[in-house]
Amino acid sequence: MxxxxxxxxxxxxxxxxxxxxxxxxxxxxxxxxxxxxxxxxxxxxxxxxxxxxxxxxxxxxxxxxxxxxxxxxxxxxxxxxxxxxxxxxxxxxxxxxxxxxxxxxxxxxxxxxxxxxxxxxxAGAIDLAVIASDNAGTQILGAALTDCNDSSGAIIDNATSNFGNSTRYFTVSMSTDGQAWTSGAWGFDFSTLAGATVTTATAGVTIGATTITVPTATSSVTFKVEVANTPGPTPANDITLGFVTSNAYITTGAGNTNEGAGNLANNTPDQFVITASPNTSVIVID
CATH class of the missing domain: 2.60.40.1080 (Immunoglobulin-like)
Known part of the structure; x- marks a missing residue:
């Protein structure tokens, strides 16, 4: 005992x-x-x-x-x-x-x-954030999100009736525990308006049809999104342009760790509204 x-x-x-x-x-x-x-x-x-x-x-x-x-x-x-x-x-x-x-x-x-x-x-503090921005990454808010298309006021060629494209920007950043993530690669899935093209000037970023990968040492990337203008009556022909992300992750020596469900609210930024110009017919002579 x-x-x-x-x-x-x-x-x-x-x-x-x-x-x-x-x-x-x-x-x-x-x-x-x-x-x-x-x-x-x-x-x-x-x-x-x-x-x-x-x-x-x-x-x-x-x-x-x-x-x-x-x-x-x-x-x-x-x-x-x-x-x-x-x-x-x-x-x-x-x-x-x-x-x-x-x-x-x-x-x-x-x-x-x-x-x-x-x-x-x-993993709860891994946080991907997306904002509507200008080409320098400065956030755009409120009334500034709505603006005329980029061809507004330009001369439209009579032969082609090409109303051109409009360009807007979204900036995506990754952090963990409030610290900018630069120690490894990171990535996410994305969606935007059908037919839009997505590019960036940041070296090493890989843009696929629905996925984006960002290299080590880069914690923030500004993406250029270009879409064809749709002339006609407003607001029916206005373009609403967003950039929605999902399935964000960071890569460490242990592999990929995903963003937690509690940090998804800032994965969908404010949307731009691109106001249409009138679809003026070609000039004819009687």
């Missing part, structure tokens, strides 16, 4: 040591966060009585004992071990629960102290 009690106590202590950490913070897939210890009240200066000590930072999976996979679960964006390395930047690459641990050894290297905190990593 006494032996059973001892075993039970050992198990309980083990659970307390390894399984009952309070969750210290929630971060997002793709986000970068700065961890530090032994800093002065200014938040940056290494405390004098710790200078010369050796630090080793590590990341563990939710069981607290299995090392997380660098390049798949997380990555250090700088040095993670060495003398006076009392701070480190960590980028999270996949969802899950992780422990960030730091070991500090004194100058002689004989004695160490371990500190550990629990981080929940969620």
């Amino acid at each position: 006494k032996r059973l009690i001892k075993i039970t106590l050992v198990l309980a202590i083990s659970l307390i040591a390894f399984g009952t950490y309070a969750q210290d913070a929630t971060h997002a897939v793709g986000s970068v966060h700065h961890f530090k210890v032994n800093v002065d009240t200014d938040g940056t200066t290494h405390l004098a009585d710790h200078v010369g000590n050796t630090y080793t930072w590590a990341v563990y999976k939710s069981d607290g004992t299995t090392a997380a996979a660098s390049g798949t679960d997380y990555s250090f964006t700088g040095s993670s071990t060495g003398v006076d390395v009392n701070n480190v930047d960590i980028q999270w690459l996949t969802e899950g629960t992780f422990f960030v641990e730091v070991s500090e050894a004194n100058g002689a290297g004989a004695c160490t102290t371990l500190r550990r905190m629990e981080i929940a990593v969620s």
Whole structure:
């Protein structure tokens, strides 16, 4: 009976040591966060009585004992071990629960102290946003969204009756945890008015029939959408032009992580209204 009690106590202590950490913070897939210890009240200066000590930072999976996979679960964006390395930047690459641990050894290297905190990593903060904009990416709102077609006031050739095209712009950006996403590729599905052409001046962006992929180091892209004018009575011949996105994702070392359902409201921007010009007939002579 006494032996059973001892075993039970050992198990309980083990659970307390390894399984009952309070969750210290929630971060997002793709986000970068700065961890530090032994800093002065200014938040940056290494405390004098710790200078010369050796630090080793590590990341563990939710069981607290299995090392997380660098390049798949997380990555250090700088040095993670060495003398006076009392701070480190960590980028999270996949969802899950992780422990960030730091070991500090004194100058002689004989004695160490371990500190550990629990981080929940969620995909919920991945956020693709679309706005109606000008060609510089500045948002257009309200009454400015409605304007004459681009051929309004131009001379229409009598022989061809070509009323030309109108061009409008939409800017799409990707962020995670409020940070612009530049550490990997990203993409999304899109739809716009039938017959419209979509292009961009941003290098490396791949535009398919219904999909767009954006390369690493680019967090925002402005797209040019061009559509043929439809002359005739207004508003019947006005053009309503939108740019709807869906299935947005970012790419990390762990693969693709999709935008969560809670962040879809800004995937559909305001629409432009392109006002039609009269379909004036060719000039005839009696």
